[in-house]
Amino acid sequence: MKSDLPDAARRVLPRWRGFEFATQLGELDSASPVTDLTPDPAVAKRIAKLVSDFERDQDDESAIELLNGSFVLGSESQFRQAFSFIGKSNANAPLVLNRSPDVNYGPHQSEAPPSDQQSLIRHEISRCKSRVRRSPRDAISWMELARGYCMLGQITKCRNAVNVALALAPHNRYVLRSAARFFIHANDSERSAQLLRNAPRTKHDPWLIAAEISCSTVANTPSKFMNSVKRGADNRNWSPRNQAEMHAAAATTIAADGSIKQAKKLLRLSIRDPNENALTQAEWAKIQGWGIDAPSVQTSSLLVPEALALRARQECEWVKAVDNCMKWYSMEPTSSRPLRLAIFICLVALEDGKRALEFLTLHQMLDPHYDRLYNDFAVAHAYCGNVTAAGECLERSVAASNYRTDMAAEVIDLATKGLVQFRKRMYGEGSECYSEAVKIAIDRKDRNLALQALWHFLREMTLIGVIEDVSEVVARIKPISETLLRVAPEYNSLIAGVEVAMTTKPSVKLDLGCSSKNLVLPAGFEWLEHSK
Amino acid sequence: MPKQSMTGGNFSTCYHCVHTDGTKAFLKVISIWDALQGPNMMRDLQQITTEYNFECDLLDQCKSMKRVVTALAFGSIKVATFPVPMNYIVFELAQSTARAEISQGLMPLDRVFQTLHHVTVGTRQLHDNRIAHQDIKPSNALIFNDGGAKLGDLGRSISGDGKSPFDALNWPGDLSYAPPEVVFGHIDSDFRIRRFATDLYLIGSLLVSLTTKASLTVYIKKYLAPNYYPRNWGGTYGSSYASALPYVELAFTEALEALEIDLHQLYPALPKQVRELIRIVRELGAPDPAIRGHWGVEGLETPTSTRYSLERYLSRFDRLATEAKLTTLRERSK
Numbered sequence: 041m042k043s044d045l046p047d048a049a050r051r052v053l054p055r056w057r058g059f060e061f062a063t064q065l066g067e068l069d070s071a072s073p074v075t076d077l078t079p080d081p082a083v084a085k086r087i088a089k090l091v092s093d094f095e096r097d098q099d100d101e102s103a104i105e106l107l108n109g110s111f112v113l114g115s116e117s118q119f120r121q122a123f124s125f126i127g128k129s130n131a132n133a134p135l136v137l138n139r140s141p142d143v144n145y146g147p148h149q150s151e152a153p154p155s156d157q158q159s160l161i162r163h164e165i166s167r168c169k170s171r172v173r174r175s176p177r178d179a180i181s182w183m184e185l186a187r188g189y190c191m192l193g194q195i196t197k198c199r200n201a202v203n204v205a206l207a208l209a210p211h212n213r214y215v216l217r218s219a220a221r222f223f224i225h226a227n228d229s230e231r232s233a234q235l236l237r238n239a240p241r242t243k244h245d246p247w248l249i250a251a252e253i254s255c256s257t258v259a260n261t262p263s264k265f266m267n268s269v270k271r272g273a274d275n276r277n278w279s280p281r282n283q284a285e286m287h288a289a290a291a292t293t294i295a296a297d298g299s300i301k302q303a304k305k306l307l308r309l310s311i312r313d314p315n316e317n318a319l320t321q322a323e324w325a326k327i328q329g330w331g332i333d334a335p336s337v338q339t340s341s342l343l344v345p346e347a348l349a350l351r352a353r354q355e356c357e358w359v360k361a362v363d364n365c366m367k368w369y370s371m372e373p374t375s376s377r378p379l380r381l382a383i384f385i386c387l388v389a390l391e392d393g394k395r396a397l398e399f400l401t402l403h404q405m406l407d408p409h410y411d412r413l414y415n416d417f418a419v420a421h422a423y424c425g426n427v428t429a430a431g432e433c434l435e436r437s438v439a440a441s442n443y444r445t446d447m448a449a450e451v452i453d454l455a456t457k458g459l460v461q462f463r464k465r466m467y468g469e470g471s472e473c474y475s476e477a478v479k480i481a482i483d484r485k486d487r488n489l490a491l492q493a494l495w496h497f498l499r500e501m502t503l504i505g506v507i508e509d510v511s512e513v514v515a516r517i518k519p520i521s522e523t524l525l526r527v528a529p530e531y532n533s534l535i536a537g538v539e540v541a542m543t544t545k546p547s548v549k550l551d552l553g554c555s556s557k558n559l560v561l562p563a564g565f566e567w568l569e570h571s572k
Numbered sequence: 573m574p575k576q577s578m579t580g581g582n583f584s585t586c587y588h589c590v591h592t593d594g595t596k597a598f599l600k601v602i603s604i605w606d607a608l609q610g611p612n613m614m615r616d617l618q619q620i621t622t623e624y625n626f627e628c629d630l631l632d633q634c635k636s637m638k639r640v641v642t643a644l645a646f647g648s649i650k651v652a653t654f655p656v657p658m659n660y661i662v663f664e665l666a667q668s669t670a671r672a673e674i675s676q677g678l679m680p681l682d683r684v685f686q687t688l689h690h691v692t693v694g695t696r697q698l699h700d701n702r703i704a705h706q707d708i709k710p711s712n713a714l715i716f717n718d719g720g721a722k723l724g725d726l727g728r729s730i731s732g733d734g735k736s737p738f739d740a741l742n743w744p745g746d747l748s749y750a751p752p753e754v755v756f757g758h759i760d761s762d763f764r765i766r767r768f769a770t771d772l773y774l775i776g777s778l779l780v781s782l783t784t785k786a787s788l789t790v791y792i793k794k795y796l797a798p799n800y801y802p803r804n805w806g807g808t809y810g811s812s813y814a815s816a817l818p819y820v821e822l823a824f825t826e827a828l829e830a831l832e833i834d835l836h837q838l839y840p841a842l843p844k845q846v847r848e849l850i851r852i853v854r855e856l857g858a859p860d861p862a863i864r865g866h867w868g869v870e871g872l873e874t875p876t877s878t879r880y881s882l883e884r885y886l887s888r889f890d891r892l893a894t895e896a897k898l899t900t901l902r903e904r905s906k
Binding site: 059063066068069070071072073074075076077079080082083086090099100101103104105107108109111112113114115132133134135136137171174175177178179180181208209211212213214215241 | 785791806815860
């Protein structure tokens with residue numbers, strides 16, 4: 041059985057994007073941009089002087105001077121004038137002004153970039169390492185290096201690079217937000233909240249306030265800026281785009297406290313001119329039942345793969361959801377959330393072990409110390425028919441789990457053992473494992489976990505043609521699976537598969553070594569039906 | 573006496589002139605008449621008087637400096653056709669400027685380093701007297717008949733004693749050559765960082781200009797995303813320099829990568845000197861003025877040897893000029 045359910049809660053945590061992408065999205069633009077665009081008189085005077093010198097002399101000397109001056113001072117027409125003069129007369133134009141700025145000058149420019157994801161990241165790390173070696177004060181390159189390490193799950197190296205970047209640029213939005221996101225990733229949410237709370241720049245920057253509110257919620261500590269956002273919800277000094285994440289973050293925290301009306305008010309402010317994260321949050325709020333009439337994510341001009349994945353998931357369009365998870369991962373490769381959701385959909389709704397293995401490999405690269413992945417590998421291998429590999433992965437999962445502290449792990453491993461036994465055609469042992477898993481979940485009053493194990497068990501039974509024995513159980517547990525379906529709509533697909541098999545597969549009688557009814561209805565089953 | 577009209581700044585006109593003994597010179601005439609006719613007469617008069625007196629005092633102070641263009645004479649003269657006396661400064665006449673030289677084609681690297689060496693000597697002489705030039709650029713690097721260079725135009729200089737008419741200005745020099753911190757409106761309270769560090773940037777930028785015909789500022793701006801252009805670069809970025817600094821640092825890193833490629837293309841026979849040149853630009857052009865200059869003195873600063881001291885660069889430029897010359901000669905003889 042697939043391990044933990046995808047996260048039900050969503051916070052407006054800052055995305056840790058690549059610097060270039062963050063720049064393109066305008067997420068690092070000044071919170072207080074210059075509104076008076078009249079050129080400084082000194083600039084106009086200097087340009088006028090350069091132009092008059094050029095018009096008088098009409099030579100390369102004055103043209104080069106005008107070329108330099110007009111480029112720096114942002115006078116495009118004069119720049120073109122000088123450039124065409126130089127171009128006409130000779131090859132005296134400076135090389136730098138002849139070239140596109142997009143040319144990559146990394147140390148490996150002659151090498152073709154590698155094709156697979158891991159080599160691509162290593163290539164990027166090597167480029168950043170070379171940069172920071174030569175320009176050790178370049179905080180952005182340190183942060184990009186940290187991002188590369190994070191994508192490979194090298195947390196210690198990543199932390200060191202983040203700390204260097206923070207020491208170099210403690211006032212920079214990109215560095216602060218990326219560092220805060222890293223500390224959340226490294227399960228150090230308190231440091232994340234503390235970092236933003238203590239940064240002198242936070243109170244002047246709505247993007248940092250947004251991150252502080254969300255990180256404080258994750259760290260379960262009070263936010264320093266929450267009250268000021270509540271009091272003066274719309275700050276006229278900042279544009280709606282600059283405040284979008286801040287309002288969405290505050291709305292989420294307030295909604296979690298139960299003040300839905302106020303949360304909706306803030307959410308409305310957040311979608312006046314939303315960025316990708318705020319629009320996704322509005323979509324998520326809609327799915328959670330406290331949303332507002334937000335612009336449709338399907339028609340949005342913004343790139344919103346997470347929102348599209350959530351929407352597709354809600355509409356049970358699994359292939360579309362997985363495709364968007366992949367796009368979401370490409371946009372935020374330091375986050376395991378898109379991979380977790382994709383793996384869950386593949387293993388529960390699509391029963392696509394091969395695709396799940398691709399995502400699991402990426403997840404393992406990102407988070408190599410996350411032991412619960414072995415269970416998912418076991419499930420994926422079992423679906424692919426590779427029971428030996430499945431058995432080995434399961435053994436590693438069992439060895440890595442601590443059932444005293446993680447009760448769910450025991451149930452999940454047992455259910456997966458049941459799956460592996462079924463795929464080995466050892467149906468009796470498989471049934472016993474599933475039955476034991478359901479019993480433990482019931483004993484520990486975990487309703488959703490018990491239902492998950494039960495449904496997986498029923499699916500295996502129907503796949504081998506044991507129809508009659510499960511029909512009655514399906515009829516009894518389907519009405520009580522609403523809660524599970526709400527948090528994991530993927531089970532709609534699994535249940536539909538069970539029902540289709542019940543009507544289409546020829547029923548067979550197998551000797552499982554014991555009665556199937558006794559197996560699927562362990563002691564305490566009534567609790568499942570009557571509890572809420 | 574006036575032979576040829578040249579360029580001039582505010583209320584001044586420049587001429588080539590010849591002394592009765594045949595010595596050629598450069599004459600700067602202050603036109604009080606223009607000020608008298610302007611709409612802000614009193615203010616303009618005050619401005620030109622202060623600027624003229626300051627420049628004369630400064631030139632007097634710098635008369636023993638070998639690599640700074642000095643005044644041969646200054647004073648005022650009555651001309652019959654003019655109703656008011658004319659104030660003038662006579663400078664030694666240069667053969668050319670570095671700006672003119674680079675427009676003729678690629679400047680040999682040994683000449684570049686030699687010019688830089690001489691300009692740095694001049695800057696150091698000024699710094700030793702607590703004077704910051706603030707306007708070091710190719711047109712102010714004057715080339716003389718012997719091939720040597722001198723630093724010209726002290727008109728925008730800032731004196732450490734606070735007597736400069738431009739003290740109140742964040743940037744008295746040419747805005748198109750200004751270092752990034754100036755363009756972002758950063759004003760450091762420390763005189764050395766505010767004035768000497770900017771001179772160091774200008775020397776680094778001059779090194780880039782003489783080799784590539786584009787200033788270091790052009791390179792940095794080319795690799796800075798337009799989202800972070802301040803107003804004086806035609807953008808809207810309004811946050812402090814501290815918050816923009818990491819973006820400028822990244823642009824600087826990328827600019828140096830591009831510069832290195834350009835220089836290897838321009839001077840393929842001198843890879844070692846190009847690498848050293850890049851190292852020097854990295855130090856002198858660092859976007860953070862507080863860490864500009866020689867990194868070797870970190871924690872070892874003395875009142876006479878700080879990170880803004882130019883001694884180390886003098887010896888480096890001198891050595892590089894010799895090395896480049898020898899390598900070129902060796903290449904030619906092959």
